[in-house]
Amino acid sequence: MNVDDLVWQRGNAGGVPQKLVDALLDHGCGDLLVEVARGREDWSCAQGAVRGLCAMGEFERAWGVIGPFAATGWQPAVRAGADVLLRCGRVQQALELVRPGIREEDAHDAWRDYAEVLVGAGLVDEAIDALTGRPLDERTLWTLVAVTEGQGRDERVLELLGPIAEKVRRDPGQSEVRHLSDALSAQVRVLERSGRTDEALGLCAADAAAMRGWGADREHASLLARLGRVTELRELATGPAAAAAVRPYVEALEALGRTAEAESHLRGLVETAEYPGSYENQLLELLMRQGRFEDAVKAVEHTFDNLHDGNLLQAAMVLLAEQGRHDLALELTDGRSPDFLAHNEAFWLRDNRWWLMGESGRARDARTELLALPADEVDDREPTIAWLLAQDGRVEEAIAHLRPLPGRRAWTVLAELLVGQGRFAEAIAAVPDVATQQEEERRFWARGTQSREATPSDTGDEPYDDPWTAPWTTSRE
Structure with missing residues (x-):
């Protein structure tokens, strides 16, 4: 098993897609995931198989799946393996597996x-000793706060955080503490x-007033x-700290059922703020949560043709969907200005x-619109046609259309359709193994490099139809 392959899978959403793994678990296909995890060394299938086996109390079988991955020393697999060993009752083996080594790149994780894992084994004080026995940084401080929550060790944690926080407050430029400004927030959280x-609020208010630490207003x-x-x-939401305080204030009012006040406050800011975006x-989100969809659209529709970050067209469409x-979301696609449409x-x-x-x-109407356009003007044309066929109830036609198509999006749609038909083994077979996916990615970037060399461009843009990042998916979740 190759660590580089595991790293690639995690960093590039490679292997069997997580959505497909979840669907197979929902259909009781845990044994199939076990088989694929072992045969293909597929990380997402291994995680799914372990999740399913642990849910059934089959911890030793779960260790049999995750053990070979953990043996590579790759940190995510090591941690997953240690968790399974704890559930097996093999505490010492779990601790030995997860005990940090000397690989600096994995030090914090x-x-x-x-x-x-120490906390999971009931060794809370040992966990605190392990964290504080090494040079502290901000991530370690937050780890200390997280692992001790609910463990009855708050006073000990405060004894450790207090002196650091006071040094930051006295002189945040000191070399020993200038990288530990998060100690202020950490201390407040534990208090x-x-x-x-009251003590937490007093410290937090003072830190915000003195602008100590990053995001002090937001924390307050x-x-x-x-x-x-x-x-x-x-008071905060109507003063200099409004940018940080408005969202918490609006959400607090909403939780109390005072949505009219929340709406009024936001509308006032929209009218008076220099940058109201x-x-x-x-305001859009608040009105959507109240089910006032037409009012929500009306409140922000003046942004829909803007060519800057304040455009809320897509946000409104996603929230409506x-x-x-x-x-209603579909209606927003009509009537856009020629200037807006001209900018891609x-x-x-x-x-x-x-x-x-x-x-x-209306899948049939959508397909008609699509087919009326020149093929080179439609990104991801063939998988889109297939998906629309399936939405129109023509699933077998969609499957036949997808089978010969190359590319990640084509086989993703194909696999999802096959799962929907209960053809689970076929769905897995439709997904290329990791080596094939890596080769496809290499070929894609090689083609992109050749294209840029053949047609020089000063934009620096990557090719749009990247099979790993382009926007078309079969779900907008």
């Missing part, structure tokens, strides 16, 4: 995992969870929201339009 809320606002201090939160987005209002926005808009039509029972 290794010590975090070791501490978490809060230990019930010392979030704490006030968690403590239900709405009046004080309003963030507040417009929050999540609420099952594909019809037509491509993603069309792609989303066809998906919405497919979800709305």
